[in-house]
Amino acid sequence: MEVDKVVCLPRLSRVAVCGGTHGNELSGVYLVRELLKEEKKAMEEEEEEEKPVSVVLVLSNPWAIQQCRRYVKTDLNRCFTHASLNGPLSDSAPYELIRSKELNTLLGPKGSPEAVDLVCDLHNTTANMGLCLIAYSDCDWICLHTFKHLQASTSNIPMRYIHFDVPKEESYSLDSVGKHGFAMEIGPQPHGVVRSNIYTAMKFGVQHMLDWVRFFNSGTIIEGGFVDVFTMVKHIDYPRDSETHNIIAAIHPQLQDRDFCLLHPEDPLFQTFSGETLRYKGKEPLYPFFINECAYYEKGIALSLARKRRVMIPAIRVQTEQEQQASEQGFGSEEEE
């Protein structure tokens, strides 16, 4: 790829902003409710006018939201694989499986031309991760440009781009239903709690994401650059009692809250409940994240580890209508300026 090439990409006409995919991650729940209120007010006050982007606001798991729980029967955000979405639905199917198919109808169908152009799914974590975009791709220029724009905006919250290197057909989360998509994950915030600073950071993130989409749709060439991408390498579980499977150690105090600070071999990893220090035995220094995330105790994840690399992203602009028609007929989508 040469730096002077501009990649032309289809217009982002429909964007979904989803909150409450996990019902006790409250920033997204209250932000989507607030945006719904604003939308209602705007509709009452103004004439309907042609918008540069249509925003679909979704409360993903209303039953879990009502109970302020992550999920009712099973984790909704693991239900969006092709296999699950296209499989049969028995009478005893868990609520979240039914709901995932409803959401796929509303925002997808996943993988089809009818799917929304971009899904931004709002999440919170108890880990000290700041604002992260989590995506399945390290070469989705829409996701990476959105991130680059957020990072360039004035905010006092640290931002990172996390890449889960999962094959497209195995992608499982709500954001995978859109043509592009990411989770916007912000912490630290206890689940079941809303903290003003985290809510404000999420509001900021969503507003700047939508601003960027409008800017992109306006036809301006958006210059390229570099983005640090953290690609997930592996998860580490808590040390556990072999009989009871109960955890026998917590994250070491020297590691707690130090997400994205390089973890070196022999650095303290856990502190057992009797006071002993357990060290990181990996051979490669890696970047820890999701350190002590509440919801991952049941998934057997005490922290995840990532490799960091710098990704060059090209200049992009939105396709003209003619280009889009040509592209849909199978012609190329890159041009030289």
Add this chain to the structure above:
Amino acid sequence: MEVDKVVCLPRLSRVAVCGGTHGNELSGVYLVRELLKEEKKAMEEEEEEEKPVSVVLVLSNPWAIQQCRRYVKTDLNRCFTHASLNGPLSDSAPYELIRSKELNTLLGPKGSPEAVDLVCDLHNTTANMGLCLIAYSDCDWICLHTFKHLQASTSNIPMRYIHFDVPKEESYSLDSVGKHGFAMEIGPQPHGVVRSNIYTAMKFGVQHMLDWVRFFNSGTIIEGGFVDVFTMVKHIDYPRDSETHNIIAAIHPQLQDRDFCLLHPEDPLFQTFSGETLRYKGKEPLYPFFINECAYYEKGIALSLARKRRVMIPAIRVQTEQEQQASEQGFGSEEEE
């Protein structure tokens, strides 16, 4: 009360340390499990010997612990009123009501001479409260001396004594089953998460509490002094939508995490989800605590407010056997040195 008087109090022969009264407050769960493990090991390694104090270790709500939830059907820590403990038990009684009666049999009966001498019930909060002892009395010298001892110990965690001014017959929490009792409440920690620093602070608190009980039982005169007591005055709920009852504001960022910092009239209290600041309209400066505690959203409490006053506590010593017998027969228990 004159300063040179020494108050003689009955021996503290049996102390209960309880964890998991709320099943997702994990420091107490893991600490009690660790202490049970140590107890088992000590029993295997040593001859049974006469202990200066007998410690009963309890996991209060095993079913909630297993599910990592605060409670299964109803808040166990509101089930210990005399009325509830002595009322009938229907077939459809919630689990926690059944369990409260079991615990009353094990540690009480509440109000009887058979009750354990001291209950230390371990709790966590998402609020930035440090270590607090919460008790129903501001003149229970055992509770206040324990607190004074903890505060004098070397620890980098701030400590406060909170007094809930509830009539004895209305006391509702597990710690009210003992002759003396308090909750040891430590935060900030998200529910469902265990943080090393909070676990270590709790371990420190329990060890020093037990050290003090042994010291008291040894017969030494323990000198008096002063303790700051925060007496709860009132609770404040979140602003709510009149139709949906959903909250429409979060704790203001200038108040969040500032537990026990004096709140003055007109100080910022909430920030609405549209960004507006709501101020404290009370006329008296008061001390906020339990600011943004996760479990109190459902109870309609955004924060509690307290008045602070300095309480003088007398020197105490344990009664001799003769004194204890005399005291049980109705004679006085104060002496001049």
